[in-house]
Amino acid sequence: AATTVYEAEHATRSQGVVESNHDGYTGTGFVNYDNVIGSAVEFTTYTSHARQHDLVFRYANGTTTDRPMEITVDGTPTTVSFGSTGAWTTWATKTLTVQLSQGTHTIRATATTAGGGPNLDSLTIANDVEAPRPRD
Numbered sequence: 001a002a003t004t005v006y007e008a009e010h011a012t013r014s015q016g017v018v019e020s021n022h023d024g025y026t027g028t029g030f031v032n033y034d035n036v037i038g039s040a041v042e043f044t045t046y047t048s049h050a051r052q053h054d055l056v057f058r059y060a061n062g063t064t065t066d067r068p069m070e071i072t073v074d075g076t077p078t079t080v081s082f083g084s085t086g087a088w089t090t091w092a093t094k095t096l097t098v099q100l101s102q103g104t105h106t107i108r109a110t111a112t113t114a115g116g117g118p119n120l121d122s123l124t125i126a127n128d129v130e131a132p133r134p135r136d
């Protein structure tokens with residue numbers, strides 16, 4: 001498929017719970033991070049082509065305070081801000097573009113402030129591509 005959606009409720013959680021009390025999520029729910037530094041969601045992803053990929057995180061933050069997270073791709077960290085979306089039912093996306101080799105990758109989103117992470121709905125890897133067709 002050209003795009004793969006990894007639902008947060010199916011990912012591995014550390015200090016967070018799956019909930020479904022705020023509408024607008026995809027799948028069956030979202031992860032409500034515990035309000036602590038270090039709460040985390042980890043996705044195991046697969047990419048079929050070595051190239052740059054958009055990692056699109058869908059989230060809601062109903063507070064007025066940023067909930068920055070450290071996004072690690074196979075352990076390499078980047079800090080990404082997850083600012084207010086205005087309401088817990090208002091979902092937005094945040095994109096991080098990274099080079100991924102072909103194969104399996106571990107992508108972990110860890111809260112870096114005492115508020116914990118935002119509510120996390122999914123990670124979509126947006127610009128994966130179909131395998132090229134063989135020539136006739």
Ligand code: GCU
Nearest residue numbers: 022032033035088116118119
């Ligand atoms: C509220 C909200 C939760 C959210 C939490 C938070 O309790 O209902 O969905 O996760 O605030 O501040 O993290």
